Structures are given as structure tokens and as C-alpha cells.
Amino acid sequence: MMKQAIALVAVLAIQRLASAHAVDEYVQATLLSFDGDRIGASFRLVPGTEVASRVLASIDTNSDRLISEPEQLEYAERFLADVSFSIGGAPLRPTLVSVGFSSAEQLREGLGSILIEATADLPRGGTEAALVFENHHQPQIAAYLVNSLLPRDRNVRIVAQHRSEDQSVYRLDFKRSAAGSMGLADE
Amino acid sequence: MKGWSFVAVCAIAVALWASPSLNAAAPPTATDHIVTTAKAFLSALDDAQRRKVMFAFDDAQQRTRWSNFPVSFVPRGGISLMEMNAAQRSAAMTLLAAALSPTGFKKIQQIMDGDEFLKNDGNGGRKPMFGRELYYLSILGTPSEKEPWMLQFGGHHLALNITIAGDRGVLTPTLTGAQPALYTMNGKTVRPLAAESDKAFALLQSLDAKQRDQAVLKYRVADLVLGPGQDGKTIQPEGLRASAMNPEQRTALLDVISEWAGILQQEAAAARMAEIEASLDETWFAWSGATDVAPGSNITAYYRIQGPTLLIEYAPQRLGGDPAMHVHTMYRDPTNDYGRKLVAK
Numbered sequence: 162m163m164k165q166a167i168a169l170v171a172v173l174a175i176q177r178l179a180s181a182h183a184v185d186e187y188v189q190a191t192l193l194s195f196d197g198d199r200i201g202a203s204f205r206l207v208p209g210t211e212v213a214s215r216v217l218a219s220i221d222t223n224s225d226r227l228i229s230e231p232e233q234l235e236y237a238e239r240f241l242a243d244v245s246f247s248i249g250g251a252p253l254r255p256t257l258v259s260v261g262f263s264s265a266e267q268l269r270e271g272l273g274s275i276l277i278e279a280t281a282d283l284p285r286g287g288t289e290a291a292l293v294f295e296n297h298h299q300p301q302i303a304a305y306l307v308n309s310l311l312p313r314d315r316n317v318r319i320v321a322q323h324r325s326e327d328q329s330v331y332r333l334d335f336k337r338s339a340a341g342s343m344g345l346a347d348e
Numbered sequence: 349m350k351g352w353s354f355v356a357v358c359a360i361a362v363a364l365w366a367s368p369s370l371n372a373a374a375p376p377t378a379t380d381h382i383v384t385t386a387k388a389f390l391s392a393l394d395d396a397q398r399r400k401v402m403f404a405f406d407d408a409q410q411r412t413r414w415s416n417f418p419v420s421f422v423p424r425g426g427i428s429l430m431e432m433n434a435a436q437r438s439a440a441m442t443l444l445a446a447a448l449s450p451t452g453f454k455k456i457q458q459i460m461d462g463d464e465f466l467k468n469d470g471n472g473g474r475k476p477m478f479g480r481e482l483y484y485l486s487i488l489g490t491p492s493e494k495e496p497w498m499l500q501f502g503g504h505h506l507a508l509n510i511t512i513a514g515d516r517g518v519l520t521p522t523l524t525g526a527q528p529a530l531y532t533m534n535g536k537t538v539r540p541l542a543a544e545s546d547k548a549f550a551l552l553q554s555l556d557a558k559q560r561d562q563a564v565l566k567y568r569v570a571d572l573v574l575g576p577g578q579d580g581k582t583i584q585p586e587g588l589r590a591s592a593m594n595p596e597q598r599t600a601l602l603d604v605i606s607e608w609a610g611i612l613q614q615e616a617a618a619a620r621m622a623e624i625e626a627s628l629d630e631t632w633f634a635w636s637g638a639t640d641v642a643p644g645s646n647i648t649a650y651y652r653i654q655g656p657t658l659l660i661e662y663a664p665q666r667l668g669g670d671p672a673m674h675v676h677t678m679y680r681d682p683t684n685d686y687g688r689k690l691v692a693k
Contacts, residue, residue: 184667188571192581207571209667272421304570308583319584324567 184209184271187216187299190306191244193292193333195283195317200292202255202279204240210271212302217268219299226265233260237277243298246281248290253281289320292333300329307331378446378615379493379515385446386491386499389439393427397436401426405489405497411686414500414507415576416525416676419484420477424502426486440485447499447510447517452611458540459506459524465531466504478504496691505676507576510612511687517616518687520680521579522608527665527674529646537644541675544607544662545646551600552635552651555588559597560639563588569636569650572663572678582682585654587634598628605653608660608679624658631655637664646672657681 187208194201208216220228220236237260246253258280263273283290296305305328309319312335320334376384390398403410403425415422429437445453460480467478482503489497496513505525511518526540539545555563565586574581590598602625609620624631637649646664648671653660659680664671683689 186570186666190571190573192573192583270421272417304568306570306573308573311582311584322584322586326567328567 185211186304187212187302188304194310195312195314198283199280204277206275213269228262228265233262245295247293255279255281289336294331296329305329378613382446383491383493385443389443392436392439403488414502418477418504419482424484426484428484430481449614462526463504513690516690517612519612521685522679525676529673529675547604548651549647554597559588563635565636572661579685585632587632590631591629627656648672657683
């Protein structure tokens with residue numbers, strides 16, 4: 162898994178830089194997606210220039226001003242430890258799929274981003290469920306965003322979304338059916 | 349008799365051919381005009397410049413080489429206005445004017461002028477990473493009246509991705525932005541994205557309490573959700589559905605949307621607006637942030653308009669202090685970014 166994740170570093174690193182321009186915030190944008198019996202989570206993390214050194218200090222743990230692959234993976238795992246997924250109160254166990262980091266210099270200048278992808282198995286059974294996602298990573302400087310992609314699986318239908326004011330807590334109500342069709346639902 | 353008939357037919361044919369009213373070729377279409385100006389632009393370049401400006405139509409890397417960031421941070425492909433001589437620059441702007449509506453062309457000029465203002469910063473300083481000459485033009489594929497090709501133009505706070513396929517034109521994905529979002533030039537106050545701000549605010553004000561409760565999200569949206577690098581994604585829509593709006597509000601919503609769709613030349617923009625209007629019932633309007641605005645200023649709130657083939661985001665930025673003075677916007681059709689649907693046909 163670690164080798165696979167490292168192999169994906171280069172691919173993710175050449176993706177377009179995020180659009181965030183916040184200087185005093187650490188923008189942490191989450192996109193959730195349904196993929197069959199799994200939920201995928203894509204995290205795009207963008208530290209602003211005024212908080213970049215603080216974020217970098219937590220990544221570059223040996224202070225050599227470089228971000229090594231082990232440091233990338235270690236940070237990604239720590240990030241995942243700060244977020245949680247649960248369904249009906251039962252926690253889901255997210256697995257790291259890939260990581261991608263801009264260079265330390267780009268991050269320091271507020272021009273870089275960190276991409277982390279994870280996945281978690283959904284429990285089987287049940288037609289109605291509420292997924293709760295929480296992000297408590299670096300809350301003093303965070304600006305959280307969380308959204309769900311429209312499910313490609315036509316048997317999954319999003320019913321409602323609820324968020325705390327700072328988007329650190331997100332609840333997604335959804336329905337699953339064997340042969341249902343996916344539509345847009347009112348909140 | 350037969351000989352006479354043949355002569356008569358020939359005479360009639362010649363007369364018809366010579367008749368100006370009947371002989372007139374079909375009037376040139378917008379695409380004809382764009383292609384003509386594109387070829388003129390390419391002819392104005394030397395060989396090295398032409399090689400630099402042209403890419404394969406399916407060059408995925410070049411397609412996505414755009415950003416809100418200045419070009420020194422995220423290098424663009426193609427050649428910049430700075431690298432062109434006066435005649436080449438004129439040909440480039442003529443091409444853009446052909447591809448865009450007059451209001452769209454004016455909007456992008458004001459965005460570029462804003463960057464020039466940022467470069468000079470009004471305090472005697474100069475920031476070389478900004479300026480109206482640091483905008484790049486590239487062409488993907490070969491300009492053609494029939495075959496698909498793309499025109500890209502962009503730099504700081506601007507990314508136009510225009511796909512042309514026959515008489516159809518697609519402007520998505522396109523990013524516009526402004527910093528400063530209000531400036532004075534030649535004694536005139538300029539707000540490049542004034543209509544995007546003012547029309548959306550007017551729509552918000554037209555909502556009754558129940559509608560507003562649905563439209564105004566109870567949480568902060570700090571940035572674009574589907575900005576650069578997020579092609580082809582569709583998020584779960586939120587806010588107030590247009591089916592719950594009255595006719596005046598629906599017209600006002602379409603008017604807001606036209607600020608993006610209407611950047612493109614009028615024929616393509618009209619087709620796009622018709623497509624959006626056809627699914628207006630399934631289009632949503634969501635607002636996050638302050639529900640008031642200082643007179644003459646831009647809103648400081650984020651808003652999003654989302655339909656089956658549409659995503660618009662308006663996101664004020666905190667960089668620079670006043671979010672009203674720094675705005676990013678995104679315009680997408682997740683089903684047709686880079687003209688994917690047209691090319692598939």
C-alpha cells in the first residue's frame with residue numbers, strides 16, 4: 162500500500178494548484194463520492210502564506226526544508242486520524258489510497274496544495290442511512306469545506322445534507338435501493 | 349427547338365448566376381468569422397511563434413493548464429501578448445473579439461486592466477508578475493469551420509477555454525476574477541464583475557422570507573468548490589430551486605447566468621442560454637455570507653448557481669483584506685467541459 166501511494170505522489174503533484182487565496186487560513190476541502198459499496202474521500206488542503214510555516218512544521222518533521230515521501234505519508238495518516246466517518250454511530254475505517262504534495266517551497270509561498278485520497282467500506286444492508294463526517298484537523302487555522310459528488314450509482318440517492326456553521330461536521334442522509342433511480346432531492 | 353431550349357436554359361442559368369440577389373453566398377457565420385480571424389492571427393506569427401501557440405486538439409495537459417494564479421506561479425502554454433509585436437497583438441485581440449460578445453470582450457479587457465492596475469499598485473511601485481501583457485493565447489487543433497478546435501486565452505484571474513465545433517461554441521470551463529475588483533482608470537470607476545455581484549444581490553433581495561431561508565446556506569463557504577483542477581465533477585446541489593421562484597425571479601436568475609454564458613459570441617451564447625432555460629426548473633441558487641452590500645461595492649458573499657448542465661460559483665477572496673475587492677468566479681458545464689459532448693457527436 163505504501164509503495165502504491167508513493168507511486169501516486171508524482172501523478173497527483175502535477176495536478177492544477179488549488180484556487181485558494183486565503184492567506185491566514187488552512188483551506189481543507191473534502192469531496193465525498195459513492196462508489197458501489199464504498200465511500201471515497203478526496204481532500205484538497207491549501208495552507209495560506211501566513212499559516213504555511215505552521216503547517217509545514219507539522220509535515221517536515223526533520224526540518225530539512227524538504228518533504229520526503231515518508232513525511233508525506235506520515236502527515237496523510239495523521240490527517241486521517243483527525244477526520245472521522247460514521248454511519249448510524251458506527252465508525253468507518255478510512256484507508257489511505259494516495260497522497261500528493263506540492264514542493265515545500267510552493268507550500269511555503271501559499272501556492273501549493275496537498276491532495277489526500279482515502280476510501281472506506283460502507284456497511285451492508287439498510288435502505289436509509291446517515292453518514293457523518295467530521296474534520297478536526299488544525300481547527301485553529303482551518304477553513305473547512307465539504308461536499309458530496311452526485312452518486313454515479315443510481316441506486317444511491319442523497320436525501321439531505323446538514324453542516325455545522327464552520328463545516329467541520331457534516332451529515333449526509335442517503336437512501337439505497339436495489340433498483341431505485343437517483344434524483345435531486347430537496348433539502 | 350431542342351437547340352433553342354438548350355440556349356434558353358443556359359441563358360437563364362447565366363442570368364441566375366449573375367443575379368446578385370440569387371447568387372449571394374450564404375452570409376458568413378460567427379464561426380466563419382472566428383476562423384478567418386484565427387487564420388489571420390496565425391499568419392501574423394513567425395514560424396517559431398506559431399509552433400509555440402499551436403497544440404494538438406486532444407492535448408490534455410494544455411487543456412488544463414489554466415489557473416487563477418499569476419503566470420509566474422502557474423505557467424501557461426501558448427504565447428503572451430508581451431511576446432507579440434503590435435500587429436500580432438492586434439490580430440490576437442481581433443480573434444478574441446470575434447469569439448466573444450462585445451460585453452464579454454469588454455469584461456475580459458477590464459479584468460486585464462485590473463491586473464495592470466495591480467502591477468502599478470497606485471503607489472509608485474511595480475509588480476512585474478502582473479500586467480495586461482501577461483495573458484497567453486493558444487490554439488488546440490486547427491481553426492476550422494467544421495472540425496472541432498479550441499481557443500484558450502488567459503492569465504491571472506482569467507481562463508477562457510473556448511471549444512468551437514461547426515456552428516456551436518462552448519465556453520466551459522471558464523474562470524474569471526478580479527483584483528482589485530474596483531479601480532479607477534482614466535477617471536472612470538471600473539468594476540469588471542459588477543453585474544455578477546449586483547444582479548445576484550438583486551435576485552437575493554427579491555426573495556421572500558421562505559425562499560431566502562432555503563437559498564441562504566447556514567454555513568460559510570470559504571472558496572470555490574470546483575475551481576481549477578476539478579473538471580467534470582458534479583456536487584449535490586443546494587439552496588433554492590428555480591421551480592420555487594416566480595417568473596420575475598426566474599428571469600432575474602437567467603440574467604445572472606447570462607453574465608457568464610454571454611461572454612461568448614451571441615449565436616453560441618443564445619444556444620447556451622436556451623439550453624439552460626430548458627432545465628431551469630432543476631437549477632438551484634445558493635448564497636453564503638453577508639446579505640447586504642455597501643453602495644457601489646461588490647458583495648462579500650459566496651453564491652452558487654447549479655443546474656444539470658451548469659455550475660457557476662462566485663467566491664470573494666480574503667487576500668488583500670477586503671473580500672469585495674478580490675473575486676474568483678467559475679463557470680462550468682460538467683457534462684460538456686472542453687466541448688466534450690460536441691466532439692463526441
